[in-house]
Amino acid sequence: xxxxxxxxxxxxVSSSTVSYALSGKRSISGETRQRIEQAxxxxxxxxxxxxxxxxxxRSHIIALVVPLHTNVYVPTMMEIAIAVTMAARQYGYDVLxxxxxxxxxxxxxxxxxxxxxxxxxxxxxxxxxxxxxxRAQGIPAALIGIPDDPHGLSxxxxxxxxxxxxxxxxxxxxxxxxxxxxGYAAGVYQRHAGYAExxxxxxxxxAEQRDLxxxxxxxxxxxxxxxxxxxRILSDRPATTGFVVQNEGAIGPLLSLLRATGRxxxxxASVMAICPDQLxxxxxxxxxxxxxxxxxxGSVAVEQVxxxxxxxxxxxxxxxxxxxxxxxxxxxxxxxxxxxxxxTDH
Amino acid sequence: xxxxxxxxxxxxVSSSTVSYALSGKRSISGETRQRIEQAxxxxxxxxxxxxxxxxxxRSHIIALVVPLHTNVYVPTMMEIAIAVTMAARQYGYDVLxxxxxxxxxxxxxxxxxxxxxxxxxxxxxxxxxxxxxxRAQGIPAALIGIPDDPHGLSxxxxxxxxxxxxxxxxxxxxxxxxxxxxGYAAGVYQRHAGYAExxxxxxxxxAEQRDLxxxxxxxxxxxxxxxxxxxRILSDRPATTGFVVQNEGAIGPLLSLLRATGRxxxxxASVMAICPDQLxxxxxxxxxxxxxxxxxxGSVAVEQVxxxxxxxxxxxxxxxxxxxxxxxxxxxxxxxxxxxxxxTDH
DNA sequence: TTGTACGCGTTATCAG
DNA sequence: CTGATAACGCGTACAA
Numbered sequence: 001x002x003x004x005x006x007x008x009x010x011x012x013v014s015s016s017t018v019s020y021a022l023s024g025k026r027s028i029s030g031e032t033r034q035r036i037e038q039a040x041x042x043x044x045x046x047x048x049x050x051x052x053x054x055x056x057x058r059s060h061i062i063a064l065v066v067p068l069h070t071n072v073y074v075p076t077m078m079e080i081a082i083a084v085t086m087a088a089r090q091y092g093y094d095v096l097x098x099x100x101x102x103x104x105x106x107x108x109x110x111x112x113x114x115x116x117x118x119x120x121x122x123x124x125x126x127x128x129x130x131x132x133x134x135r136a137q138g139i140p141a142a143l144i145g146i147p148d149d150p151h152g153l154s155x156x157x158x159x160x161x162x163x164x165x166x167x168x169x170x171x172x173x174x175x176x177x178x179x180x181x182x183g184y185a186a187g188v189y190q191r192h193a194g195y196a197e198x199x200x201x202x203x204x205x206x207a208e209q210r211d212l213x214x215x216x217x218x219x220x221x222x223x224x225x226x227x228x229x230x231x232r233i234l235s236d237r238p239a240t241t242g243f244v245v246q247n248e249g250a251i252g253p254l255l256s257l258l259r260a261t262g263r264x265x266x267x268x269a270s271v272m273a274i275c276p277d278q279l280x281x282x283x284x285x286x287x288x289x290x291x292x293x294x295x296x297x298g299s300v301a302v303e304q305v306x307x308x309x310x311x312x313x314x315x316x317x318x319x320x321x322x323x324x325x326x327x328x329x330x331x332x333x334x335x336x337x338x339x340x341x342x343x344t345d346h
Numbered sequence: 347x348x349x350x351x352x353x354x355x356x357x358x359v360s361s362s363t364v365s366y367a368l369s370g371k372r373s374i375s376g377e378t379r380q381r382i383e384q385a386x387x388x389x390x391x392x393x394x395x396x397x398x399x400x401x402x403x404r405s406h407i408i409a410l411v412v413p414l415h416t417n418v419y420v421p422t423m424m425e426i427a428i429a430v431t432m433a434a435r436q437y438g439y440d441v442l443x444x445x446x447x448x449x450x451x452x453x454x455x456x457x458x459x460x461x462x463x464x465x466x467x468x469x470x471x472x473x474x475x476x477x478x479x480x481r482a483q484g485i486p487a488a489l490i491g492i493p494d495d496p497h498g499l500s501x502x503x504x505x506x507x508x509x510x511x512x513x514x515x516x517x518x519x520x521x522x523x524x525x526x527x528x529g530y531a532a533g534v535y536q537r538h539a540g541y542a543e544x545x546x547x548x549x550x551x552x553a554e555q556r557d558l559x560x561x562x563x564x565x566x567x568x569x570x571x572x573x574x575x576x577x578r579i580l581s582d583r584p585a586t587t588g589f590v591v592q593n594e595g596a597i598g599p600l601l602s603l604l605r606a607t608g609r610x611x612x613x614x615a616s617v618m619a620i621c622p623d624q625l626x627x628x629x630x631x632x633x634x635x636x637x638x639x640x641x642x643x644g645s646v647a648v649e650q651v652x653x654x655x656x657x658x659x660x661x662x663x664x665x666x667x668x669x670x671x672x673x674x675x676x677x678x679x680x681x682x683x684x685x686x687x688x689x690t691d692h
Numbered sequence: 693t694t695g696t697a698c699g700c701g702t703t704a705t706c707a708g
Numbered sequence: 709c710t711g712a713t714a715a716c717g718c719g720t721a722c723a724a
Contacts, residue, residue, distance in 0.1 A: 001458070001460070044458070046454075046455065046458035046459040046460075047459060048400070048459060048460050049396075049399065049405065049459045049460050049461040050395075050396050050397070050398075050399030050400040050405060050460055051396070051400050052396075053395065053396030053399070054394070054396040054397050054400050059395065059396060061442070064443070066428070068428065074420060074421040074424050075420040075421065077424065078420050078423065078424050081443065082412070082414065082445055085443050085444070085445045086445055086447065089445075089448070094442055094443075094444075094456070094461065095442065095443045096407070096440055096441065096442055096443070097410070097427065097431050097440075097441045097442070097443045098431070098440075099428055099431045099432055099435075101432065102435070108392075109392065110440070112347070112390070112392035113392040113393060113394060113395045114347070114392075114394050114395050114396055115395040115440065256630075284602075
C-alpha cells in the first residue's frame with residue numbers, strides 16, 4: 001500500500017503538503033495540487049485509517065447498537081440502519097454494527113478504545129442500562145427512543161402523542177362516535193413504556209376534545225387474545241365502529257375476526273393502525289395508517305451525534321438537551337370510511 | 347484515556363510487558379500478570395484501536411456490504427447481519443456496515459485504507475461488479491451468494507438444488523402426481539440468476555425421478571400476475587394438486603385465489619414454499635416450507651474471511667476455492683396433505 | 693505557499 | 709522472564 005510519503009516523493013513535495021492538500025486546512029498552489037492529485041491517483045493512494053485515527057484522535061466511525069431480539073418491526077430497523085449509514089457517509093463517517101448482546105459493556109468497549117467517536121442507540125428502553133455508561137464516560141451519543149430521564153441526552157423518536165391524536169381526529173372526521181383503541185399487552189402500560197403511554201395520552205386527549213366515546217383495551221397480540229379483546233369491546237360497546245390498533249400482532253387477527261362477525265371493513269367498521277407503511281400495505285384491505293418516517297429517525301440521530309462529536313473535539317460545551325419528536329403522517333387507505341348510519345338515526 | 351504506558355507505570359513494569367501480557371505472545375510471571383491486570387482495571391484501560399491497527403497492521407474490522415433496495419426478504423438479511431456481527435466478535439473482530447450505494451468503490455475504500463481487513467458481500471449477483479475489485483486488489487473476502495465465476499473465491503449459499511429436490515420429494519411422497527412450480531419473474535430465469543435456476547433444476551430432476559408431471563410458470567409476484575399464472579396452470583393441467591412457490595410476493599395471492607376457486611388448502615391442493623420459516627409461519631394455513639438457516643450463512647462467511655485474513659497475514663497461500671452449499675430443511679406445516687383421491691379413481 | 697519535526701499508542705525486534 | 713527502542717503512517721504546530 002502506498003503511503004503519504006510515497007505520494008509526496010512522487011509529486012516532489014513534502015508529506016505535510018500532501019496532508020494539507022487532502023484536508024484542505026491550508027491553501028495549496030494550483031500547480032502543486034495538480035501534481036499531488038495525479039500522484040494520488042497514479043499510486044492508488046488511500047490514507048491509512050489507523051494512522052489517521054491515531055494522529056487525528058478521531059476514528060471517523062460511529063457505532064450503531066442494534067437490538068438482538070427485537071420488539072421493533074425488523075424492516076423498519078433495517079431501514080433506520082441503512083439511513084444511519086448513508087447519513088454518516090455524508091460526514092465522512094463509517095458505521096460499526098454492534099449487537100446488544102454485549103450489553104452496556106459493548107458501548108464502553110468501542111468508545112473506550114477509540115474505535116468509535118460516538119454511539120447511536122436503537123430500541124432504547126425506559127430504564128436503559130446503556131444510558132448510565134454514556135453519562136459516566138461522557139460518550140457522544142444519540143438515542144433513537146426516549147429513556148426515563150433524557151436529561152442532557154440527544155434523543156429522537158416519533159411523536160406518538162401526535163400519532164394518537166391523528167387517529168382520533170381521522171375517526172372523528174369520518175363521523176365515528178364510538179371507537180376502541182387496541183394496544184399492546186397490559187404489562188407494557190404497567191411499566192409505563194414511553195411510546196405506548198404517549199400514544200394513548202395523545203389519543204385520549206384528542207378523543208375527548210372531539211367528543212368521542214372511547215375504550216382502551218390492551219392486547220397480547222395473539223389470535224386468541226385479539227379475539228377476547230374484540231369480544232369484550234363489542235359486548236361493552238356494541239356501537240363501536242372505529243378501531244385503532246397499535247400492536248402489529250393484533251392487526252391480522254382483528255381483520256379476520258371482524259369479517260367473521262359479519263362486519264365488512266370499511267363499510268361497517270373502520271380500522272386504522274399505528275405502524276409502518278410497508279406493513280399497512282400488506283393487509284387486505286390496505287390499512288389507513290399513521291406512520292413516522294424511519295429514515296429521518298436515522299439521519300437526525302446522525303446529525304445529533306455529529307454535533308456532539310465535534311463539540312467534544314472542539315472542547316466546546318455539549319449541546320444540552322435535544323429531544324426531537326418527528327411528526328407522523330396519516331395515510332388514508334382502504335380500511336377507513338364514514339361511519340355507518342346509526343340504527344337510532346332511522 | 348489511559349494508555350499502555352500509564353498501565354505500565356502503575357504496575358511498575360515496561361509497556362512491552364503489558365502488551366505481551368495482553369496478547370499472551372510470551373509468558374509472564376504470575377505475579378507481574380496480577381499487578382498488570384489490577385492496573386488495567388483500576389485505570390479502566392482499553393487498548394487504543396487506531397494505534398493497534400497502525401502497529402499491528404490489522405484493524406480487526408471486517409466490512410459487511412448490504413444491498414440497498416433488496417430482493418431479499420429483509421428480516422433474513424438482518425438475521426444474517428446479526429449473525430455475522432456475533433460470529434466476528436468470537437474472533438475479536440467488529441463489523442463495519444457498508445451500503446451498496448457506494449458500489450465497488452466502497453469495497454476499495456475500506457480495504458484500501460486498511461479500515462477493514464476483509465469483506466463480506468451480501469446479495470451477490472451473477473455478474474457482480476464488486477468481484478473484479480476483490481480479485482484485482484486481492485482483498486480477503488467471502489461472498490454470500492454465488493457469482494458467475496467463483497474461481498478462487500470463498501462463497502456460501504443455500505443449496506437451492508437440494509431445496510428444489512426436497513419439494514419434489516415431499517409432494518411425491520404425499521401422492522401428488524401433477525404439480526406446478528411458481529417461480530420468479532421470467533426475466534430472472536432469462537438472465538440465469540443462479541438461485542432461481544439451481545432451484546428449478548433440482549426440482550425438475552427430482553420430479554422426473556419421481557415420475558411427477560410438472561409445470562414451471564414464472565410469475566411477477568403481484569396479485570394480478572399470480573391470478574394469471576394460476577389460471578393458466580389450471581387450464582393447462584386441471585389435475586394439478588401440488589404447488590411449489592419460490593416467490594414471496596405470490597404466496598399470499600395464491601392462497602387467496604385457490605380459496606376463491608373453491609379449493610381448500612391442504613385438502614384439495616397442497617402448497618409449499620421455498621422461503622424463510624418466519625414468513626411461512628405468517629400465512630393461514632401456515633406453510634410447509636423449505637428453508638436454509640440464515641445465521642449459518644453469516645457465521646460460515648465469517649469463518650471464510652477469517653481464514654483468508656490470517657492466510658494473508660501469515661503470507662500463506664490463500665485457500666483456493668471455497669464453495670459451500672448449506673443443506674436446506676423441510677418443515678412440514680399445515681399447507682400440505684396427501685393428494686385428494688383422483689376423479690378417475692372413482 | 694511550503695517544509696521540518698514531533699507525537700499519537702501499539703507492536704515487534706533486539707538485548708539482557 | 710523482562711526492558712528499551714524502533715517502526716507503523718498521519719496530522720499539525722512551528723519555522724521559513
